[in-house]
Amino acid sequence: MADNNVVYVGNKEVMNYVLAVTTQFNEGSEEVVLKARGRAISRAVDTAEIVRNRFLPDVDIQDIVTGTEEIEGEEGETSNVSTISITLGK
Amino acid sequence: MADNNVVYVGNKEVMNYVLAVTTQFNEGSEEVVLKARGRAISRAVDTAEIVRNRFLPDVDIQDIVTGTEEIEGEEGETSNVSTISITLGK
Numbered sequence: 550m551a552d553n554n555v556v557y558v559g560n561k562e563v564m565n566y567v568l569a570v571t572t573q574f575n576e577g578s579e580e581v582v583l584k585a586r587g588r589a590i591s592r593a594v595d596t597a598e599i600v601r602n603r604f605l606p607d608v609d610i611q612d613i614v615t616g617t618e619e620i621e622g623e624e625g626e627t628s629n630v631s632t633i634s635i636t637l638g639k
Numbered sequence: 640m641a642d643n644n645v646v647y648v649g650n651k652e653v654m655n656y657v658l659a660v661t662t663q664f665n666e667g668s669e670e671v672v673l674k675a676r677g678r679a680i681s682r683a684v685d686t687a688e689i690v691r692n693r694f695l696p697d698v699d700i701q702d703i704v705t706g707t708e709e710i711e712g713e714e715g716e717t718s719n720v721s722t723i724s725i726t727l728g729k
Contacts, residue, residue: 590681594721598707602719613703615725617688629692631684635705 554578558585558593566596570637571604580611583635586618590633597635612636644668648675648683656686660727661694670701673725676708680723687725702726 556569566583573581585593601608616632646659656673663671675683691698706722 588678588681590684591678591721594680594705594723598705598719598721602707610705613705615684615688615700615703617692629688631681631688633684 554580555582555584556596558583558589558596560589560592563592563595563599566592567599567604570596570600574605574608574637574639580636580638583637584632586632587630590631593633593635597637600637607639608637609639610635611638644670645672645674646686648673648679648686650679650682653682653685653689656682657689657694660686660690664695664698664727664729670726670728673727674722676722677720680721683723683725687727690727697729698727699729700725701728 554573556566556573558566570581570583583593583596597610601610613636614634616634617629618632619627620630621627644663646656646663648656660671660673673683673686687700691700702724703726704724706724707719708722709717710720711717
């Protein structure tokens with residue numbers, strides 16, 4: 550889920566990601582980036598909002614970047630999926 | 640769905656919102672703001688990405704702001720929901 554201050558948001562319960570982010574900040578990170586694709590984008594926004602409203606008031610959203618990635622399906626067909634990258638920092 | 644250059648993204652098919660945004664730009668708007676809450680946030684990002692990648696290449700994402708709103712349930716209980724506001728502009 551997390552490597553060198555990036556937390557990938559998938560389909561788990563949102564509090565898993567909130568915990569991952571708060572743990573990284575408590576271990577000394579100055580910046581944590583949340584990354585998500587497709588429907589998990591809403592959960593990434595939830596995570597950012599819960600972290601800064603309820604757990605780490607001194608952390609703020611410093612940047613939000615969206616994009617589009619091409620993904621390959623099981624039969625080799627390609628489709629586009631939206632992505633988001635939310636940078637949280639002190 | 641749309642009033643004075645704001646498009647509210649809900650649970651309809653994403654192309655409804657893509658059409659609403661492109662129509663506003665074609666009618667002369669310089670800026671259109673996509674607003675969504677909760678799970679529709681992913682669809683708002685999809686809308687922005689489809690508009691700028693496939694329909695209006697000269698339009699770009701100028702700002703993305705997230706927030707939290709308190710909403711009241713049927714029995715009067717309150718809960719928080721994340722919000723997003725995506726500003727598209729030429």
